Amino acid sequence: MSDLRTSLLALALWATALALVFLPAFAVPVSAGLIVVAVTIVVLRRRGGHGLIVLALLCCAAAGSAVAGAQPQRDLVGANDGHVVEVLADVTSSASIGTDGRLWFDAQTVEIGPPGRQQRVSAPVRVGIDPIEGADLGAQMRVTGQAKRTDAGERAALVVFGTHAEVARPASGIFAVAATTRADFIDRATRLPEPGAGLLPGLAVGDTRAVSADLNAAMLASGLSHLTAVSGANCMIVVAAVFWLVSLTGGGRGLRVVLSLVALSAFVVLVTPEPSVVRASVMAALAMLTVLLGRPSAGLAMLSLAVCGLLITDPWLAATPGFALSAAATAALLVLSRPLLRGLGRWMPTPLAVALSVPLAAQVVCGPIVALFSDQQSIVGVVANLLAAPAAPIATVIGLLACLSAPLPMLADLFAAAAWLPAAWIEMTATVTAALPGATVPVVAGPLAALIVGVLSAAVTVVLAGPPSPRLRYGSLLVVVVALALAAGRMLLTGPLAPMTAPGxxxxxxxxxxxxxxxxxxxxxxxxxxxxxxxxxxxxxxxxxxxxxxxxxxxxxxxxxxxxxxxxxxxxxxxxxxxxxxxxxxxxxxxxxxxxxxxxxxxxxxxxxxxxxxxxxxxxxxxxxxxxxxxxxxxxxxxxxxxxxxxxxxxxxxxxxxxxxxxxxxxxxxxxxxxxxxxxxxxxxxxxxxxxxxxxxxxxxxxxxxxxxxxxxxxxxxxxxxxxxxxxxxxxxxxxxxxxxxxxxxxxxxxxxx
Known part of the structure; x- marks a missing residue:
């Protein structure tokens, strides 16, 4: 199946899953209707050429069936809205400190209900508690607190604001090893001086509990927050390292793939299965399977297949910003980075064009998605990413080595100290660029903002990539010039000329x-x-x-x-x-x-x-x-x-x-x-x-x-x-x-x- 066909399939499935998770009551009739249409096409049109349509309909029906099958349990959990409940739940994500000071994590409900009258259910919940040791992936938590039902489309069916929490069963097996390893690394990293100490665990293993609120805001404003979210780059590093080590020992292709899959699975457990990590790991697994079968496939096709598989398994990922940003950024690198590289190469030295094309491709594609839910757009993101790019992989790789070498304290300390310097550079880059005048532009989050940012992003891409159509180039250039003029005017009115806009x-x-x-x-x-x-x-x-x-x-x-x-x-x-x-x-x-x-x-x-x-x-x-x-x-x-x-x-x-x-x-x-x-x-x-x-x-x-x-x-x-x-x-x-x-x-x- 071609890259274009798999991409169309993924987009159709994404749109259907997004609609169904917001309108779950239509999941059953929509699924049944899609199956009927697919069967009708197969029966009436026996010639080829309709395989993609049939496959798309069946995938969408599978996503609808998943929504319909999960809804009764979600409704049972949601019935506790507004009540004080006791929840027994298995932790399924990493824990992070929210702006309200609570420790927040995702969990799969085991029992829920008024204290002393719980019933067994199975649905995802979001839990916020006072910081407590032991809320690790794989642990079982017992939490008492106020319950609030979420809006349609949210992955968690219920939010529990905990007033009392205890670890009912600590993480065991590989989950316990991963939790201990992460905790040891965080403790080792935070003993280093600031800046950089609190950021290092986020760069290496995606744990942001030591990142201060001010630094988190600076990372968002500078467009560097993706560095603390484990992504495909981290998975690629793990897979490449295992491939290389096994090949050095003379291992064959099959052994390299199998050991890489094992290492990748262990890495996902270590960093916890966030949406971006799951997407990246599934894509990496598909790539390795194509290598094992001797039929390497294009990156866009693998990305599309990964997205399809995940959306069928968990349709609520369609409404998850992290998943959308991760998939979109990866697609941008595969599709736009080369045209932007060619366009930029006409104006600047090739090494600089290479360095700029990657963050710029991600920025223009992710910008409209960010505008759907964020009230600010980073203007300095490309520059900040360019400055941070050399340090990010160094901090990530060496930090991961520091984490994995925990059984050898002296070696772990050495690796952590070596990773601290690039982490400090990234933090300084975020802090300085976020403080620049006009570093961010406030927007009213929503579809209109996404449309405006999308038009601007498309215009910038056309101007830089330089398509053959003069009319398209000049029209895009006009859009960019008008946007720059408006932005410059606003910077003057909110900067040097701001006092002149108000009476003294x-x-x-x-x-x-x-x-x-x-x-x-x-x-x-x-x-x-x-x-x-x-x-x-x-x-x-x-x-x-x-x-x-x-x-x-x-x-x-x-x-x-x-x-x-x-x-x-x-x-x-x-x-x-x-x-x-x-x-x-x-x-x-x-x-x-x-x-x-x-x-x-x-x-x-x-x-x-x-x-x-x-x-x-x-x-x-x-x-x-x-x-x-x-x-x-x-x-x-x-x-x-x-x-x-x-x-x-x-x-x-x-x-x-x-x-x-x-x-x-x-x-x-x-x-x-x-x-x-x-x-x-x-x-x-x-x-x-x-x-x-x-x-x-x-x-x-x-x-x-x-x-x-x-x-x-x-x-x-x-x-x-x-x-x-x-x-x-x-x-x-x-x-x-x-x-x-x-x-x-x-x-x-x-x-x-x-």
């Missing part, structure tokens, strides 16, 4: 940072920042627009991610940090980082006060050493500030109704506020009496578009309207600037209210 006479700025809070207050030459939002890039854009380069007072009301996630944007630029009570070790680490950069730490509590230029501020909440309201939302630092051309403002953090009532009863809320920052993004949990007492003409809500919490709630908006407040929301108004002008509040918003 502001004293309060509510930054648009998504679902989170970040409010700037300026008096004279002094500036305070209350919370930093969830995203450093979004905060930095606000600081650039408002021409703020130094923060004299940073207030971290509490340590939820939507209030402190962007703090890295101001590292080294803070004078004093006023903070709420830390609850986790991560909170303490953040404070130590700020202190090491020269900031003075002050814990916020009632009675703490100070000056910001000509303005005065004081803390109204929390009460010192309060056992009733522990660290978290209800212990948020509540601060009021006013004077020196700053309208008197009350900022309520994320206080719920109970501490709001306590605050009101304490007599600290006096009438006369001009602005109130509404608590907890406008959630329902508010004390009406507090807002009636404040009676602020302006109420500011920091909230993200399309958030899953329903913020701000209609009840809170009605409450604010009843107290006479004009509501300004960052999701609707964008950046909000307020200033004091004679006896009124001047308001400027980035977006007009629709």
């Amino acid at each position: 006479e502001w004293s309060i700025a509510a930054c648009d940072v998504g679902q989170g809070d970040a409010v700037l207050v300026r008096s004279g030459e002094r500036t305070a920042l209350i919370d930093t939002g969830p995203d450093p890039a979004a905060l930095q854009e606000c600081l650039t627009t408002t021409a703020v380069s130094h923060i004299d007072l940073l207030v971290l009301t509490h340590f939820d991610l939507d209030h402190v996630g962007g703090t890295s944007a101001v590292f080294g630029r803070v004078g004093t940090v006023l903070h709420g009570p830390p609850a986790e070790a991560e909170d303490e680490r953040l404070l130590r980082q700020l202190a090491s950069d020269g900031a003075r730490l002050v814990e916020g509590a009632v009675g703490v006060h100070g000056a910001l230029g000509e303005a005065q501020w004081r803390v109204l909440w929390p009460e010192p050493d309060s056992a009733a309201f522990p660290a978290g939302n209800d212990a948020s630092v509540v601060i009021e500030i006013g004077g020196g051309a700053v309208p008197r403002m009350l900022m309520l953090g994320d206080l719920s109704a109970a501490p709001q009532r306590r605050l009101l009863a304490g007599g600290r809320i006096a009438p006369g506020y001009a602005v109130v920052k509404v608590s907890h993004h406008g959630s329902r949990d508010q004390e009406p009496g507090l807002y009636e007492q404040a009676r602020a003409p302006v109420a500011v809500i920091g909230v993200g578009e399309d958030n899953d919490y329903g913020h701000p709630t209609p009840a809170t908006l009605q409450l604010l309207e009843a107290t006479g407040s004009r509501v300004l929301r960052t999701d609707v108004n964008g950046l909000i600037l307020l200033g004091e002008r004679s006896d009124r509040i001047a308001v400027w918003t980035e977006k007009e209210e629709g």
Whole structure:
């Protein structure tokens, strides 16, 4: 079967599997209909030429049958939506630390249900627990927590937010050996200095638990995150090494293939079977089988067959971003790298063209896929990959050797130290390129963004590859020139010219940072920042627009991610940090980082006060050493500030109704506020009496578009309207600037209210 035919078969199967996993109710009738059509074609058209169509129909029917067969068990698991459940499940993936601090892994359910009343089922679940030792591939975990059913199309049928977890049965056999080997390597690698230490396990065996949140963001922004996802390159290295070693000992073709398959299987267990690893390993296995049969096949045909086999076995892979990116990147290297090499070779030296063609091919094909689910596109990805390319295979190979040589500690230490240098180079490349102006372009994730990025990617490919059609070349060049002009204009407006786009006479700025809070207050030459939002890039854009380069007072009301996630944007630029009570070790680490950069730490509590230029501020909440309201939302630092051309403002953090009532009863809320920052993004949990007492003409809500919490709630908006407040929301108004002008509040918003 030709490359083109197998590719068409794979695409047809992918589209069918994608549709069926999102519409599983149609799996049975669709499968039956496809089989009927296939049989009809065979019966009525006995001549050749229809084999591919029949095969495609049968493959699609097989994928539909897999969806239909799995759905009853998935429905049983999904019936636990919203309940507290106890789950006994076998771990089927590697574990990684999420942005919420939980340890997340995929598992296959064995038993699930209310505690003490479990039933036996078999369906995939996604589990998040507090970090625990022993959550390794092959282990069996018992987890108690809140269950939430996933949306149609997601590979896991249920997500369990664990409150208690224990290892019911540790990993055994080869899984135990792999877990011990990985753990020993991670421990050995993390003893090395930063940068590079935490990244090394990700490069060698795909374990990203030691990668910090800031480094992970930098890897994404620089387009280097694929280096910590084990891919076909890693599988190729393992297979090639075994082939070479066996051939040195005189082993025949059959022995080389068999031992390579064994080594590849062990490697998959070591790095855990993520979608990209499974795709790469199946493709490598098919390639070796063609060698064994003496009938080598083209790479695109092998890729297509691998994709087909995997989608029939597990149709939910069709909706997995990692699988899509892995297959698309491989196809790009097989199809586009040569045309791009020829095109680039006309303009530059051949070695440089070779180095650029590979990451560029992957970038133009993967860009539209990334735009479906990511809110940013990397602009520096090709350059970053070019810089990291020489170091990546060295870090991967030597790191893998360090992992496998664990029984010989001195040799393992030597290999780990040798792999550290290229890992450090890759980390520095990611950090530096991600910090460049215009390194990423924000997009609204979805089909429209994917279409736009796809058109641009196609235009760039045509311009560089240089097809014979002049009309196509000139049209593509026009698209590229227009895109570059728009990008340059945006860089100027968000960079050097950003302060010119906003009025300079502001004293309060509510930054648009998504679902989170970040409010700037300026008096004279002094500036305070209350919370930093969830995203450093979004905060930095606000600081650039408002021409703020130094923060004299940073207030971290509490340590939820939507209030402190962007703090890295101001590292080294803070004078004093006023903070709420830390609850986790991560909170303490953040404070130590700020202190090491020269900031003075002050814990916020009632009675703490100070000056910001000509303005005065004081803390109204929390009460010192309060056992009733522990660290978290209800212990948020509540601060009021006013004077020196700053309208008197009350900022309520994320206080719920109970501490709001306590605050009101304490007599600290006096009438006369001009602005109130509404608590907890406008959630329902508010004390009406507090807002009636404040009676602020302006109420500011920091909230993200399309958030899953329903913020701000209609009840809170009605409450604010009843107290006479004009509501300004960052999701609707964008950046909000307020200033004091004679006896009124001047308001400027980035977006007009629709």
